[in-house]
Structure formats: C-alpha cells, structure tokens
Amino acid sequence: MSNLLELHNISKSFGALTALRNLSFHIGEGEVVGLLGDNGAGKSTTVNLISGIHKPTDGYLSVDGKKTLFTCRSDSADAGIETIYQHTALVDSLSITRNIFMGRELTDRFGFLRQAEMREIAMEVLQNAVHISGIDSPDTLVGNLSGGQKQAVAIARAVYFKKRVLLLDEPTSALSVRETEALLNQVLKLKAENVSSVLVTHNIYHAYQVCDRFVIMSHGTKVFDVAKADTTINQLTDYVVLT
C-alpha cells in the first residue's frame, strides 16, 4: 500500500501560539484513518492545513511521494482532496444539482449552464454512487434536507469529482444514530472503491467501527499511531484522555 498523502514534521504557529509541533503521519491509498484527540489537540488546524487553508510554518506535505505546497483550497482540490466540513459546505437556498456543481459548473463556452446535463449527472450520482433515502429529485432545495442527507450530498459531490481522499471533519456530530450508520457505511463503500478517508472526530466509537488506523493527537502533536489490529478501544480512550 503506497502512501497517498504524507505530512513531514509539520509545525504551525499563529503568532506566539503553536498549534502544531513536528506532526508527521501518512494516509495510504484506500485507507480509512481516524484522527482522534480531545478539543484543542490541533485536529482542525491539521484539517485546514491538508485542505490548503493554512500553510505550514515548518515541514511539508507530499502527495504520491512528491513534495508539494498547498497555498489555497483549489490546490488541495486539484490533488484530489475534498474536505467535508462539520457544517457542510452547502447552500441551503440552492438545489442539490446546483450544490453538487457549485464552483465547478458545466457550462458552454459563454459560461451558460448546461442544466439538463448537470441534472442528469446529479440524479445518477444520487441514485448510484451514494444511496440516500428520502431524496426523490435533484431539484430539491438543500435547505429541505436533514443533516445526514446534506452530508450525503457533500459526499456525492466528492465522489462525482473523483476525489482520492475525503477529509470528514466531525461528520457525525450533527447526525442521528441511523444517519451515522449510513455515513459510516458510505465511508466503507468508498474504501472498497479505493477512496481514502480521514475521519476527524472525538467520538472514538464511531472511528473504531470503520477506521483501519488511528492517529491520536494531543497538544499539537502526534502521541500515538496504531493499526486497528494492534489496539483496543480502551487503549485508544486512554491515549485520548490521558495524554
């Protein structure tokens, strides 16, 4: 299993505050990694760094073994990384189709939208790639969907644009039990299609259900990195709580 994304000795400071210190870990191809840690451990900074919103003060990222520098969001998007935020990055007042294609609209050469084509693709993605219950039309406004359905639309967007890594930032915090199950199954299904995921969460139980490996952070650095086979949920809890 080759490493899709690697972080090498990354540090990040905001003025006098050091958010990350010497952080290194990797994400393999088709691997689901749980990034765990208590509040303030530096998980969100790490997500922002991987998605190109922050630049590292020190250290570097590499994609497919090649050293890269993400200076903005579109750099990470070009590398195949899609971040799905806690409060999903969707516009409530637009339809599902328009959300899926937001910022990446299919247009003719004058910039006019190819609506029928986008609608058809949206319909297919919703029906096949991600199975979402209760959505009957891609013209539904996203504001009318539940939290889980919104996450699913965000994931559908990532799937259609052939992303290789999904960064899921606290994906389950706003979901019902059933929606959480559906989301975790979705992650496993994508894994079968060789899409990696990083589950950023402080819910160890959710992470334990689907992750292959766990990276535990505390005070801006990595304190534990272990494959699922070599650990137990109790040991993970101890590391999150005690370090």
Place this chain on the structure above:
Amino acid sequence: MTPILADSAAPRSRTQRQSILKQIMGMPAGAIFLVFMTLQIVCIAGALLYPNEFRYLSPQNLTILMKAVPVLGCLALGAGVLMIAGEFDLSIGSVYTFTAVLMASLVGAGVSAFVAAPLGVLAGVMIGLLNGQITIRFGLPSFIVTLGGLLFWRGAVLLYNGAVQVRFDPEPVFTSLFSGTLLGINAAFIWIVLFVVGFHFLLHRHRFGNHVFATGGNRGAAEAIGINTNRVKLVAFAIAGGMAAVAGILATARVGSVQPGQGAGLELQAIAACVIGGLSLRGGRGSIIGIFLGVLLIHTITDVLLLLRAPGFYLDMFIATLIVLAAIFNHLIERRGVA
C-alpha cells in the same frame, strides 16, 4: 364515447389545475405572480365595467404605466442582484441623479449623447466598485458604506451643478432610441424588458448567477468550494451602480432635463420592489422575474390609487403595508425552507 370522455376528463382537469396552482406557489416568484395576476384581473374587470370612471385600460394610462416602470425597474434589477449576493446599496438613488447630471451637462458642453451616456454608466460602475471596495476591504456592513454614498453623491450633485435643473438636448436619434415608440410600445419599456430577459439569463442560467446565489446563500460554503466571493460581490456592486446610471439615462431621455433632487427615496422603492418580489434581506434567495413583478406591482397600485383620485399619502401607506406583508410572507417561506 363522448360522455365517457367528458366524465373522465373532468376530475383530471381539476387535479391538474390544483397541481398547477401548487407549482406556481412553489416557484420563487409564484406568490407574487398570483397577487399580480389577481390585481390585473380585478383592474381590467373594473375598467371594463366602469370605462368612464376607471380609465385603467385607456391608452393614456397604459402609456403612463409603460413610461413609469423602466426607471424603477433598472434600479431594482441592480439592487436585486446585489441583494441576492448578500449586500445592499442605498446610494443608487443619488448615483442615479449624479450620473444623469453628469451626462446632461456633458451633452450641454457639446459632447455627443452617444459618448456621454456610456460615460455616465461608467461613472455609475466606478461608484459601485468604490462602494464594494470599501465594504470588502474594511469588512463593513454595506448598509453603512452606501448610506455614506447616498449623502456623498447627493452632495456631489449640488457641488458640481448647484440646485438648478440641467437641460438635456441630445441628438434626436438618441431621444427616439430611449423614449420613442416602437409598434406603439414605449422604447424605455422595451429596454427594461430586454434587461429583465438579460438579467434572467445571467442570474439563473449563467455560472456567474450561480456564484451570486452561492455567495449570498452561504458565503463560507462558497469560499470553501473555491468561489472568489469578494469578486462576485464587487461585480454585483458594479452592476448596481451601472444600472442606476442606466435608469438615469432612461429618465433623462424621457423628461429632457434632470432635477438635482429627483433620486431621493428611489433606492428605498427599489429595495421595496425586491422585497415584494420575494428576495431575502439576508441574501441567497430571489428571482429576476420576482423583482420585475415587484416593480410592476408597485406601479400598478400607485396608478390605481391615482385613477381613484386617492390622496397622495395613501400611496405611501399602501406600499408600506405591501412591503411588510411581503417580508412576513418571505420569512415564513424561508423558515419552511430551512426546517
């Protein structure tokens, strides 16, 4: 055979009619469309029943309506696009006067109207960009920035021109292009219809429009996906300023002169038309057809009250009630949308 057909056709047509009504209500401007059509039907019926007392359908009245709509229409289209992008422009009334004075005095100094009018629009665009730059650069509410703009450009008109009216004597071709008639229809009305169609395609069928809705609907999301929301807002500010200048051209060509005080209050009427047309004050919602229907509704009601010889203050009270009702209605729809 025939009776069976009639039997089976009757219920189907009823359900169809119901679903059409529902469909209309579900559309962005559906409710305002129904209100507008109802008002039209009542007015036309009234005019047919009492042709002498209520001259709604008289050619003179229809001409007045067609001449009145384009000015507010242009202002509202610009203000509406900006509102959907999540910002306000209170300065458009003053910009409308300022650019009109600029254009008229250039023509007075011997410049061709075909040069002066684009210069006026350019000035409007530049003022819009300035409003946008200040709003974005300093992270201020556009409400405050453009409130400053309202006072500044109103003062600039007086500084530049004094409180006297400016005559506007363009080439006859220019006048007929913007206030002549074509097939009995006022030229300015044809212009506004063209603008409505153009803006509809820009906002609902073009990538830029999608970015406007995304910027106003959820700025964080739009930025996360890689849309340059500052640029979208800046362009929207420029459109608002430019359309204010276009409104100035249409009004000036019609009247043949500019009054330094003529734009006062128009910015609020433009925003009122947008709100009546279903735009959210928080941005991200609305439609071009809605804005245009809002303008038509304001002018129809004004016209009806004038025809009924109602005193002037009734006008303001009626429009005010309409705005508040429309805002309440929009808010209910929004809440239903989010829940």
